[in-house]
Amino acid sequence: MNTYFDNAATTFPKPPEVIEKVQECLTRYAANPGRGGHRLAREAESLVETARTEIGRLFGCSRQENVIFTLNATDAINMAIRGWVKPGDRVLATVYEHNAVLRVLFELEKKGIIDVKIVCPQGKNYTPEDFLADLDERTTLVCLNHVSNVTGMILPVEAISQAIKQNSRALVLVDVSQSAGLLHTKLGTIDMIAGTGHKHLYGPMGVGFLVLGEGIELEPWRVGGTGYLSEEPLQPREMPFRLEAGTPNLPGIAGLLAGIRWVSHQDSFSHDQRLVEIFAREIEKTDFTWYRPEQGVGVISLTHPLASPQDLATILDSEYDIASRAGLQCAPLAHKKLGTFPGGTLRVSFSLFHTEEDVLHLTETLRAIDTILRKEG
Numbered sequence: 001m002n003t004y005f006d007n008a009a010t011t012f013p014k015p016p017e018v019i020e021k022v023q024e025c026l027t028r029y030a031a032n033p034g035r036g037g038h039r040l041a042r043e044a045e046s047l048v049e050t051a052r053t054e055i056g057r058l059f060g061c062s063r064q065e066n067v068i069f070t071l072n073a074t075d076a077i078n079m080a081i082r083g084w085v086k087p088g089d090r091v092l093a094t095v096y097e098h099n100a101v102l103r104v105l106f107e108l109e110k111k112g113i114i115d116v117k118i119v120c121p122q123g124k125n126y127t128p129e130d131f132l133a134d135l136d137e138r139t140t141l142v143c144l145n146h147v148s149n150v151t152g153m154i155l156p157v158e159a160i161s162q163a164i165k166q167n168s169r170a171l172v173l174v175d176v177s178q179s180a181g182l183l184h185t186k187l188g189t190i191d192m193i194a195g196t197g198h199k200h201l202y203g204p205m206g207v208g209f210l211v212l213g214e215g216i217e218l219e220p221w222r223v224g225g226t227g228y229l230s231e232e233p234l235q236p237r238e239m240p241f242r243l244e245a246g247t248p249n250l251p252g253i254a255g256l257l258a259g260i261r262w263v264s265h266q267d268s269f270s271h272d273q274r275l276v277e278i279f280a281r282e283i284e285k286t287d288f289t290w291y292r293p294e295q296g297v298g299v300i301s302l303t304h305p306l307a308s309p310q311d312l313a314t315i316l317d318s319e320y321d322i323a324s325r326a327g328l329q330c331a332p333l334a335h336k337k338l339g340t341f342p343g344g345t346l347r348v349s350f351s352l353f354h355t356e357e358d359v360l361h362l363t364e365t366l367r368a369i370d371t372i373l374r375k376e377g
C-alpha cells in the first residue's frame, strides 16, 4: 500500500530508471562537466547537453542554450524576476503564486525597486480580462502559476499570456512546478518557464530549470566560474554561461533526464484524473470540505469542522502512517482567497505510483477519522 500523499511537495517514490541513472552517473562519469577536456568530463558534458535538449523539447524551446539548469524552481524564478525587472517596473501576479514568486516580488517592492499588483480573479478562475485591466506602460512582467499547489486548480495560462502579448510589452513568466509532467506548457506567447525536477517529472531534488524564449536577455543574479573564458573578469554574455555559474548538479540532471523520459511514456494526466474521480465519489460521504476547482489536478485541499488541518495531518501520520501536508503550503494568498487563512488546509496529493486501492485506503481512513470526530464532537 502506498500511503505517501505528499506528492505536491515532492514525488516519492522515484522510478527505478531515475535511481539507476543517478547511480550510473555517480559510478561511471561523475566528472565536472565543461571543466576539463578529458573523456569523463566530455561524457558528463554530453549528458548535460542531452538533458538541455530534452527539456527544451518538452517546453517548445529549440535553442538548447536557452535552457538553464538551476537548483530548483525557486532558483529559476529568482533568476527570471531579478534578471528582468528594472527600477520603476510594475509586476502583476496571481493570488495562487507560491512564496517562491511572492517573496521575491515583495522583497523587490520593499526595497523600492518595483511595484507589485496581485490580480484577483473576478470569477472562480482567471480570465484574460482579469489581467488586461491592470496592464499599463510600466508593467514589464506577469507571473502566472500554471497549477495551484493548494487546490490543484489549472490556470488558463496560454489564453492569458496571449492576451497579455497582444496588449502590452510585458513578459510572461509561468511557474510549471506543479504542472510539468502532467500538463503541457510551451514557449510561444509565454516568454519564460520556470520549473523544478523533483515533482511530476520524477527527478531528484536539487535540480530545476529556466527555459527562455528567443531574444530574452536576463542579467545574471549569480556570477562565478563557468569553465569558459576564465580570462574575462566579468561573467561571459553567452548563454547558457551567462546564467549558469558554478558546478551543476550532474547526478540531479542525470536523474531528471531519466525522469522526463520515464514520465513521457506514462499517461500521467488521465491516471491523475481517474484517482481524483475516485476520491470525489468517496469524500462526499464525509463532513470534509473539499476546495475543489472546476478544472484541477490531484492536489486536494480539505478542512474539517471538528479538527484543525495540523491535527488531521498528525492523526494521519501517527495513527495510519499516511503522509499529507497541513497549513498554508507556502501560498498564503491562495488561502486568503479560499477563506482558509491562517490555519490553512489538509492537503493530499497523488502520483503515478498510486493505485485506485491506495486512494480508497485514503478515503476510508478519512471516513474513519470523520466518524470518530463526529462521535467525539
Ligand SMILES: Cc1ncc(COP(=O)(O)O)c(C=O)c1O
Binding pocket: 008, 009, 072, 073, 074, 075, 098, 100, 145, 147, 148, 149, 175, 177, 178, 196, 197, 208
Ligand atoms: C507552484 C510552486 N512553485 C514553486 C515551488 C518551489 O519549488 P522548489 O521548492 O523546488 O523550488 C513549489 C513547490 O512546492 C510550487 O508548488
